[in-house]
Amino acid sequence: MHRSLWAEDRRSLAQTVAVDLVVLALIDARLHVLLATRESEPFAGVPELPGGLVRSDENLDEAAARELAEETGLGRLRVHVEQLRSYGEVDRDPRGRVFSVGYLALAPGVPDPAASGAAAHTRWVPVDDAGSLPLAFDHAQILADGLDRVRAKLEYSALATALCPAEFTVAELRGVYEAVWGRPLDPRNFHRKIAGTPGLLIDTGRVRREGAGRPATLYRAGDLTVLSPPLSREA
Amino acid sequence: MHRSLWAEDRRSLAQTVAVDLVVLALIDARLHVLLATRESEPFAGVPELPGGLVRSDENLDEAAARELAEETGLGRLRVHVEQLRSYGEVDRDPRGRVFSVGYLALAPGVPDPAASGAAAHTRWVPVDDAGSLPLAFDHAQILADGLDRVRAKLEYSALATALCPAEFTVAELRGVYEAVWGRPLDPRNFHRKIAGTPGLLIDTGRVRREGAGRPATLYRAGDLTVLSPPLSREA
DNA sequence: ATAATAGTGTCTTTTAGACAATATCAC
DNA sequence: GTGATATTGTCTAAAAGACACTATTAT
Numbered sequence: 001m002h003r004s005l006w007a008e009d010r011r012s013l014a015q016t017v018a019v020d021l022v023v024l025a026l027i028d029a030r031l032h033v034l035l036a037t038r039e040s041e042p043f044a045g046v047p048e049l050p051g052g053l054v055r056s057d058e059n060l061d062e063a064a065a066r067e068l069a070e071e072t073g074l075g076r077l078r079v080h081v082e083q084l085r086s087y088g089e090v091d092r093d094p095r096g097r098v099f100s101v102g103y104l105a106l107a108p109g110v111p112d113p114a115a116s117g118a119a120a121h122t123r124w125v126p127v128d129d130a131g132s133l134p135l136a137f138d139h140a141q142i143l144a145d146g147l148d149r150v151r152a153k154l155e156y157s158a159l160a161t162a163l164c165p166a167e168f169t170v171a172e173l174r175g176v177y178e179a180v181w182g183r184p185l186d187p188r189n190f191h192r193k194i195a196g197t198p199g200l201l202i203d204t205g206r207v208r209r210e211g212a213g214r215p216a217t218l219y220r221a222g223d224l225t226v227l228s229p230p231l232s233r234e235a
Numbered sequence: 236m237h238r239s240l241w242a243e244d245r246r247s248l249a250q251t252v253a254v255d256l257v258v259l260a261l262i263d264a265r266l267h268v269l270l271a272t273r274e275s276e277p278f279a280g281v282p283e284l285p286g287g288l289v290r291s292d293e294n295l296d297e298a299a300a301r302e303l304a305e306e307t308g309l310g311r312l313r314v315h316v317e318q319l320r321s322y323g324e325v326d327r328d329p330r331g332r333v334f335s336v337g338y339l340a341l342a343p344g345v346p347d348p349a350a351s352g353a354a355a356h357t358r359w360v361p362v363d364d365a366g367s368l369p370l371a372f373d374h375a376q377i378l379a380d381g382l383d384r385v386r387a388k389l390e391y392s393a394l395a396t397a398l399c400p401a402e403f404t405v406a407e408l409r410g411v412y413e414a415v416w417g418r419p420l421d422p423r424n425f426h427r428k429i430a431g432t433p434g435l436l437i438d439t440g441r442v443r444r445e446g447a448g449r450p451a452t453l454y455r456a457g458d459l460t461v462l463s464p465p466l467s468r469e470a
Numbered sequence: 471a472t473a474a475t476a477g478t479g480t481c482t483t484t485t486a487g488a489c490a491a492t493a494t495c496a497c
Numbered sequence: 498g499t500g501a502t503a504t505t506g507t508c509t510a511a512a513a514g515a516c517a518c519t520a521t522t523a524t
Contacts, residue, residue: 010251013251013288013290015251015291016245017252017323017334053248054334056250056332060321060322060334063323083320086318086321086336087295089294090293099252099334099336169503170504171502171503187503191503191504192505211495211496212500213495213502213503214493214494214501214502214503214504215495215502215503216503216504217503229485232464232486404476405476406476421516422477423477423478423479426477428513430477444522444523446474447522447524448475448521448523449474449476449477449520449521449522450475450476450522451475451476451477452477464512467513467514
C-alpha cells in the first residue's frame with residue numbers, strides 16, 4: 001500500500017501543472033499588477049493572471065521565466081521572481097485536473113509601451129482596483145497571496161529594491177514601501193534606518209537633482225538580503 | 236500563442252503531482268524527522284520523506300493529510316500541516332515527470348509505539364543526523380526547506396505550540412524553541428516574554444509538579460497566531 | 471536545610487518614533 | 498531671500514537582555 005499509485009495508475013491520473021504569475025510594478029507611486037484577458041472558454045473575457053502550462057523540458061522556475069518573457073514583454077528587465085505556493089483544488093479548472101504553482105514577480109518599472117506584441121494582451125491594474133475585480137479560476141486567491149507575501153517580506157528583506165530601477169534614491173525606495181503598505185512613512189526615520197543598515201545600499205557617488213530641494217544620493221542595491229532587525233511598519 | 240498548450244498537448248504532457256511531508260516532532264528534547272525507507276527502485280533501501288501521489292478526488296491539503304495518516308499513524312493526533320513549496324526539476328524522479336508539493340507537519344509528540352502497522356515503514360531520526368544522510372530524490376532539499384521554515388516561523392508565530400501536547404508548561408514550550416534553534420534561551424526572559432503576550436497562552440488553572448521545584452502552571456494554546464513584536468533568537 | 475525549578479523585579483543598553491535642526495538645491 | 502527636499506541630530510518611551518531575587522516544591 002505504500003507508494004502504491006505507480007505504473008498504470010500514474011498514467012490514468014491525467015494531471016497537469018501550470019504556473020501563474022503575480023507580476024507587480026510601481027507606476028505613478030501606486031502598486032500595479034499585470035492582468036491578461038482570457039480569450040477562450042472558460043472565463044472568456046474575464047481578467048486572469050498571466051501564466052501557462054509547464055513544458056516537459058523545463059523546471060518550474062524556467063516555466064515562470066518563460067511565461068514572464070512571452071506574456072509580459074518584461075524579458076529584458078532585471079525582474080525578481082520567486083515561488084509563492086501551489087494550488088490544487090479539484091475543481092479549480094473546469095477543463096480538468098490542473099495544478100498551479102503561483103509565482104511572484106517584481107519588476108523595476110514598466111517596459112516600453114512600444115514593447116512586444118504579446119504585451120498587448122496585458123494591462124497594468126492598480127492592486128487596489130484588482131482586489132475587487134472578479135478574476136478567472138482561483139487567481140484572486142493567488143493575487144491575494146502574492147500581495148501578502150510582498151507586504152510581509154518588505155519588513156525583513158531587501159526585496160523593495162526589486163521594485164526600484166538599478167539606481168535609485170532613498171526617497172524612491174521609501175515610495176515603494178509607502179505604495180506597498182499603503183501608508184506614509186517618516187522620511188527622516190526611514191532614511192536613518194535604511195542608510196544605517198550596512199550592506200543594504202551601495203553609494204554610487206552620484207546624485208540626482210529633481211526640481212527643488214537638495215539633490216539625493218543615488219544608490220544601487222547591495223548584497224544584503226535579510227534585514228535584521230526588521231523594518232517595522234510604523235504606526 | 237497565448238495559453239497555447241491545451242487540448243492534445245495537455246494529454247501528451249504526462250505530468251504527475253505528489254506530496255512529500257517533512258514531519259517533525261520533539262523526542263527527548265531533540266527535534267526528529269520521520270523518514271521512510273524505499274522498498275523499490277529507484278533508490279531502493281534509501282531513506283525518503285513519507286509521501287505519495289495526489290489522487291484525482293482530493294486537493295493538495297487532503298492528499299497531505301491522507302499520506303500523513305496512512306504512512307505515519309499520526310492520524311488521530313492534532314497535527315499542524317502547512318504547505319512548504321513545490322519542486323519541479325525535470326529529472327528529479329527518474330521514472331518520469333513528477334512534481335512534488337512539499338508539506339511541513341508538526342506533531343505534538345510521537346504516537347504510540349504500538350501504533351498502526353503502516354508506521355513500521357517509518358522511523359524517527361534526529362534532524363542533526365538526517366542532515367548528513369543521503370535521501371532519495373530531492374528530499375534532502377525539501378527537508379532543509381522545512382527546517383528553515385520552522386526555524387524562521389518560531390520567531391514571529393505561535394507555531395511552537397504545535398510541537399507541544401494539548402496542555403504544556405512554559406518550560407516545555409521553551410524546550411521546543413531550544414531544540415529547534417539549537418541554543419539555550421534564558422528561562423526568565425523567555426517566561427516574561429511569553430507570559431506577557433496576551434492571547435498566546437491560556438491558563439488552565441492547573442499545575443504540574445515534576446520532581447523538585449515549584450510546580451509549573453499548565454497552559455493550552457490561545458488564539459493568537461502572529462507574534463508581534465517577534466521573539467528574537469537572543470544571543 | 472538544601473537543591474531544584476517556577477516566576478517576578480530591576481537595571482542597562484538598544485531601538486523605535488517624534489520631531490528639531492541643518493544642508494543644498496530651484497526660483 | 499523663500500520654498501522644497503535631503504540628511505543628520507536629539508529626545509523620549511519602549512523593548513531586549515543580563516541577572517538578582519522571591520516562590521514553591523522534593524528530599
